[in-house]
Amino acid sequence: MSRHINIPIFIPHEGCPNDCAFCNQRKISGHVRAPSEGEVRKTIDEHLKTTQEGDRCEIAFFGGSFTGLPRHRQELYLALPANM
Numbered sequence: 001m002s003r004h005i006n007i008p009i010f011i012p013h014e015g016c017p018n019d020c021a022f023c024n025q026r027k028i029s030g031h032v033r034a035p036s037e038g039e040v041r042k043t044i045d046e047h048l049k050t051t052q053e054g055d056r057c058e059i060a061f062f063g064g065s066f067t068g069l070p071r072h073r074q075e076l077y078l079a080l081p082a083n084m
Contacts, residue, residue, distance in 0.1 A: 002054040007047040009040055009061050009077070015068025025063040034064075040080055
């Protein structure tokens with residue numbers, strides 16, 4: 001039986017110009033900055049090691065606002081799995 005697997009990538013406050021009192025992404029996620037390209041690749045690799053044949057995987061970006069990131073950063077993040 002196939003499973004659906006989300007690979008979480010935390011981008012605290014990235015793409016969001018605000019720092020609201022009720023939305024402390026750094027504290028919520030435990031991450032103080034957005035991950036580097038290498039860190040994203042490592043996270044994806046580590047999660048893929050736990051998958052089985054037939055599993056459906058997707059990368060999920062949490063914190064901040066992915067669509068608020070500059071277009072080149074969105075494209076960089078989205079291209080990473082294809083370049084692995």
